[in-house]
Amino acid sequence: MLSLSRRGFLAASAATAASLVLPARVRAQSARMSLTATTRTLDIKGRAATVWGLMDGNGRSGLVLDPGQAFAVDLKNSLAEPTIIHWHGQIPDNAQDGVPDLPMPMLQPGDIRAYDFAARPGTHWMHAHVPAHEMLLLAAPLIVRRPEDVAADRQEVTLFLHDFAFKSPAEVLTEITGGASMAGMDHGQSGQGAMDHSGMDMGAMEQGGMMAMPGMDGMAMDLNDYNFDAYLANDRTLDDPEVVQVDKGGQVLVRVINAAAATVFWIDTGALPGRLVAVDGEPVQPLPGSRFGVAMGQRLDIELEVPREGGAYPVLALREGAKERTGVILATPGAAVAKIADLSERDHPAFSGDLAQESLLRAVTPLPERAPASQPMLMLGGSMMPYVWTINGQTWGTHVPVTAKSGDRVEMMFHNMSMMAHPMHLHGHAFQVVGTGGARFAGAVRDTVHVPPMGMVTVALDAGEAARWMLHCHHMPHLSTGMMTEFAVLA
Template sequence: MSLLTRRGFLAATSASAATLLLPAQVRAQSTRMILSATSRTIEVQGKAATVWGLLDGNGRSGLVFDPGQAFAVDLTNTLDAPTIIHWHGQIPPNMQDGVPDLPMPMLQPGESRGYDFAARPGTHWMHAHIPEHEMLLLAAPLVVRRPEDVSADRQEVTLFLHDFSFRPPAEVLAEITGGTSMAGMDHSQMGQDGVAAMDMGAMGQGDAMSMPGMDGMAMDLNDYNFDAYLANDRTLDDPEVLQVDKGGRVLVRVINAAAATVFWIDSGSLPGRLVAVDGEPVQPMTGSRFGLAMGQRLDIELDVPAEGGAFPILALREGAKERTGVILATPGASVTKVVGLSDAEHPAFSADLSQEAALRAVTPLPERAPASQPMLMLGGSMMPYVWTINGQTWGNHVPVTAKSGDRVEITFHNMSMMAHPMHLHGHAFQVVSTGGARFAGAVRDTVHVPPMGMVTVAVDAGEAARWMLHCHHMPHLSTGMMTEFAVSA
């Protein structure tokens, strides 16, 4: 993905949400963005691979909005399968949230649909809300710039991460899940053909790490070894090299769009400052290595030295040696090849909440007494491969309920040996506890809950509707690790 210019696009005029009722072709096109769900070909490790994608009217992956520009987008499904797109990090009207049949049906092949709402600033993304489709890379960046982004003297880079298999996603899911069926998954969460049963013995049991103080129990970090790990659709065999200025400042917008992989972002010799998570500013945190789970985003500011050079920005797979990334290079710099495997395994990011506990919001939620404090027990196991919320899978779930406008404090208590990135649709929440003293933590939409860990988030219930609340690990989601935040008027 190329660097953004410091000038943005022309601002678009706001459109009424009522235009959702009109066919896309009826509405004026001049101020609207075009987006296509389509197939495309990329090269991975020297082999051509057919994947899916979300391309704008100029054939580029993703969308970038200027400050104040309305989210006015016409989406067309040019694929040969029905699908639907969720605007991850945005807060649209529930009708436009993009979950199959909740409430809108999937887009049929050839169908177009319009979306109109106020864009929420920050680094976000968009993806199919069907695990098999997301694993086919039907996802893209969705960046909404702030006025300070436009005025800042810095370049911007997007680092979009995926895990990738040459095998069909249905086969991958079947191998991971070991043939568990989800009878209650009635809104296409399993894809078009379901997941066929396969012998669990054929699957590698992944990487496990014992955790201190846990009586020898082992934490499962990775339950599948993908064929490749991509940064902007490329591996380190042929990485994207992005030109930056000597002595300049770069904002790297990192998006973890992987199905089942947690990464560390390592800026190497460049000093870094983490300035936002999930699109929301945080008090700057200095460092050269920051972790992010599936669905999460990091904005990291980097300072390029005056003498210039080439600087790999790497995404390291936790608990394993694989890595991917891009290269920032000043004009004329010599770019040295970086191999796709580190010498040693990278540590676990999922082991604890130390990074989360250190984050502080720039604009915290106002203090309010909660109307309710539900506890969600996160459970499950590798054998059989089933993951639950309060002991239930989707279809047998008990919703978390709230009244619109109420403050609710949800505690995620993970009783399993895998971490779970928990994502809430249609809302932003604030992390207020990681099991100890309260603090004004990051405002975000996806929080990573480690094995045997506990996180409490505060959220103000929004539009009266059914909003999905689920784990963003695609195999966990596909076996039913989802409930709903049911808001009443």
């Protein structure tokens, strides 16, 4: 049994980001905040692992902003090598977006860079825009609360998900890609590996993870590239999960962030019926359920109600197509908390196989209807052998930018011709899903959409600042082998 007092939740704590649990009362904050890219040590399955992290001025992971608070942050690089941070879900001016040399150079060791822009409300996150650095867990939550969050009588819990290997990112990428070229994605690729202090080699290349697709004449999609050593929820496994104290009969908003490099999860709310109320920080018409899929880079806001009789209630993240799982436990005072195995009895189903969930989502505030000035199609391709992933047949460096004029409505269709799904993320913009296959609807407003094998998704957006904006797959091995282009907005 686990003790609730062990790293327990402090409901009135001013240190909101320490345990990634947010109180309803808003904390007064200074005009500017500090953020440091640094190393830290985690205990993962009884073994010490040195990883990277983004810590606030009090040494806590991530940032929480009050309603209306500007993103006024001084970022310091305390690492031994250059890096750069992308504010995923935010729409700053292009100079502050956080992509190596587009247009700003990486932050050198010891340097400090100031950021200042209007914050976009919702559940977002921040991460290194260098695949090897992100795989070293250089990422953290970025929560921007709305006035209605403050007014609501509910507790907020952030569920931050990672996949983790004791091997270095370079070793993992080499195993996955078979030594394929990094296709120009060499920014910081020499990054320090996660240190394994036990001397044990636990990495395992996965050649399986395949699942037949209905109606595809026996064709099989590839779900997982790699068996990671651990799957983390708020930096912990189910060997020692975070236990969050909640009130009997209380309302809870779980902010889910999939920061994994290459893992799609189901979020299983178990005995607590859920309502999905936002995706990628943007409100949707409430969708009831107890299991919701979330791809890399995506976020989910799920409302839960704790029964009046109280108890312990796991909220689990299930790796698609496999048995691994992680999560947190919501528990009322005095509740017995049982041990949960980190493997389910059977493989979890695929989420990546279809667009069933996406097709049910409806935006609370859809884009106004406009005729598109352009309708570019992006063909997503690639294969496991050789391990190369492309957009319109090209990798980064030989890519042809997608272009649009600032202010124009653009309808962009992603057509996946490969047997892996691709979470496609566009910088500097929010877009609305307006079609899956041939069906048209006013879907969710997002910044990352998961495109299944042989599937088609159409998104609508209004082109923003005239600049070069990155458009890429958020599966890190796919990105590393070139699955990135740019959305070039012209004045």
